[in-house]
Amino acid sequence: MDKKQKQSRNKIQNALLTCLNTTSIQSITVKKLCEEAEINRSTFYRHYPSIEVLMSHTISSYFQLLLGEPYKFYLKHHSISESQFYIANNIFSHISHNAYFYQTMFKHYPNFYILLKNHIHQRYIIFFEDTGVQNDMILDKDIVAEYVASAYTGMIQGWVIRALDTPPDEMAQRLITLNSTGPIKLLIDAEKKPRQ
The missing domain is CATH 1.10.357.10 (Tetracycline Repressor, domain 2)
Known part of the structure; x- marks a missing residue:
């Protein structure tokens, strides 16, 4: 072209x-x-x-650029945790740079949420297969990909609705914390803290 x-x-x-x-x-x-x-x-x-x-x-x-090249990153660094931060950082930076598109789509295109979630889900399935980790996971790769895609899509939509009120790198770190610690673990830890 x-x-x-x-x-x-x-x-x-x-x-x-x-x-x-x-x-x-x-x-x-x-x-x-x-x-x-x-x-x-x-x-x-x-x-x-x-x-x-x-x-x-x-x-x-737009979706082509969303996750970057996670498998290439993984091949270079051989680290799932670093790859997850790479993906999260790439997603939130991409959305920040293309805010008008994402704001318009979430607000005016009814099935955009589902399209975005399905795209992230599919890309995670591919990532699991490329890295070979799906063979050693205690849960089925589809369940894990669905959970991760839902977490991303929910956080992205909320962030876009709030007019990107938090820097992209901080959003990436929040998502990594949620995904690696788990929301239930965060609640249990908060419950254990002494109340004032």
Whole structure:
């Protein structure tokens, strides 16, 4: 894809996000999108056959960058715990740099939460398989991936709703603490502390 094609795609994707902030996805027309992007219809159709395909491609392009390359990181460092921090840091940094996209999607695209959770779940399954750790886990890899994906997606959504009120590295550390310690262990430890 040449530079001009990339620019056209970026304009179309940006116009889609702008339109989503004022119009439901079902009501966005190619005409409205082209007006917003300041392109003609033939340019739109050269890149996408429909609004639905545009939406799917836009989401995929952001999700591709979400987790980084955890297996490559793992091969270099041979540490699951360091790989988890790499993934968490990558996710929260990516969302911070692309806040407008994530704010728009959580607010205006009804199944975005599920799409994000499913993506993280699938990437974790792949990570478990690539590293070989799924063979030695005491729980099934799908259950572990589901738990981790749900934790990430819930924290991400809350963070986005709160307008990214906490730095990305702190969010990554919080998630690692929750995942490595477990929420029940945190509650039990808090209960043991003397009350004033």
